[in-house]
Amino acid sequence: MTQEWHPDYLWSDGKLVPWDQATIHLTQAHWSAIGAVFEGIKAYKNPQTGELYVFRLKEHLRRLGQSIKMAGLKPVWSGAELERAVLEVLRANNRRDDTYIQPVAYPVGPGRAFSRADEVRTGLYITLRPFESHLLTDYRINVRVSSWVRIPDHVMPPRIKAIPNYWNSRLATREAQADGYDGAIILNTTGKVAEGPGACLFIIRDGVAITPPVTASILESITRATLIILLREVLGVPVIEREVDRTELYVCDEAFFCGTAAEVTPVASVDRIPVGDGQIGPVTRRLQQVYHDVIRGIDARFSEWRTPVGVARPAVAGD
Numbered sequence: 001m002t003q004e005w006h007p008d009y010l011w012s013d014g015k016l017v018p019w020d021q022a023t024i025h026l027t028q029a030h031w032s033a034i035g036a037v038f039e040g041i042k043a044y045k046n047p048q049t050g051e052l053y054v055f056r057l058k059e060h061l062r063r064l065g066q067s068i069k070m071a072g073l074k075p076v077w078s079g080a081e082l083e084r085a086v087l088e089v090l091r092a093n094n095r096r097d098d099t100y101i102q103p104v105a106y107p108v109g110p111g112r113a114f115s116r117a118d119e120v121r122t123g124l125y126i127t128l129r130p131f132e133s134h135l136l137t138d139y140r141i142n143v144r145v146s147s148w149v150r151i152p153d154h155v156m157p158p159r160i161k162a163i164p165n166y167w168n169s170r171l172a173t174r175e176a177q178a179d180g181y182d183g184a185i186i187l188n189t190t191g192k193v194a195e196g197p198g199a200c201l202f203i204i205r206d207g208v209a210i211t212p213p214v215t216a217s218i219l220e221s222i223t224r225a226t227l228i229i230l231l232r233e234v235l236g237v238p239v240i241e242r243e244v245d246r247t248e249l250y251v252c253d254e255a256f257f258c259g260t261a262a263e264v265t266p267v268a269s270v271d272r273i274p275v276g277d278g279q280i281g282p283v284t285r286r287l288q289q290v291y292h293d294v295i296r297g298i299d300a301r302f303s304e305w306r307t308p309v310g311v312a313r314p315a316v317a318g319d
């Protein structure tokens with residue numbers, strides 16, 4: 001069996017810990033997982049300078065803080081401390097290429113599902129892994145509308161980026177894959193479009209970008225918020241946040257998922273019905289280009305969204 005890639009160090013509870021030593025007791029694992037919340041963050045390399053930029057780090061750590069609060073965990077670390085921790089673990093692992101960063105906060109205490117808050121301590125680790133961006137490639141996906149329904153706020157709130165929420169996402173993904181699709185779109189309990197298993201959704205109709213509101217049983221996606229700004233301010237495309245019907249997926253001109261991992265992923269078909277002509281549409285393509293340039297700092301605008309890791313190579317004569 002080939003060994004999967006792993007970082008040399010994790011950041012865990014305030015320290016850099018070698019991979020092999022970052023362990024938890026077997027009897028604790030499941031109860032910690034039930035209560036765990038997390039973030040997915042990306043760092044992108046600027047091809048000209050070699051600098052690595054963490055994208056919207058503050059916003060991701062703010063959302064982590066909100067998930068910690070809603071999950072009833074203790075806020076052990078401040079946003080500023082976690083910002084330093086993310087940079088520290090990137091540097092300790094000598095990351096110089098595109099990296100996916102995952103902080104996880106979890107309860108540690110008696111091995112029970114319902115431990116009292118005062119019996120539980122909050123652990124927090126940060127791990128990372130390399131990834132390859134598919135922006136500006138021909139990558140697009142065929143999806144089905146899931147027979148599973150998106151978890152609503154009054155059952156398991158999607159607003160909390162909690163590990164157990166991903167059961168709902170797994171069910172939808174497994175069903176779609178078993179039926180020969182690449183992924184799923186999940187409707188909410190009112191029968192309107194919510195989101196994908198791990199990404200939010202936009203459609204384009206007659207030059208207008210439409211995306212379900214944050215009350216549609218979705219995660220409050222940071223990429224969604226980013227793209228709303230880029231569509232409006234850079235591309236001049238109007239954006240409406242409103243309920244989306246299932247049949248709008250069949251008649252829209254373009255559709256794409258968005259998320260830290262998904263980036264801007266074009267949807268080629270829904271329920272075997274082509275979206276537009278099944279190719280990557282013009283708004284989606286332009287948006288991919290702008291997003292690509294902003295996350296890597298090729299486009300100098302929105303610099304407040306990029307935290308440099310400080311690994312740029314010194315300029316060499318002739319560069």
Ligand code: PMP
Nearest residue numbers: 198199200219221222223259260
């Ligand atoms: N919805 C779900 C269920 C997700 O897991 C993700 C990925 N974090 C998103 C939406 C997109 O959120 P973001 O843009 O903040 O990564």
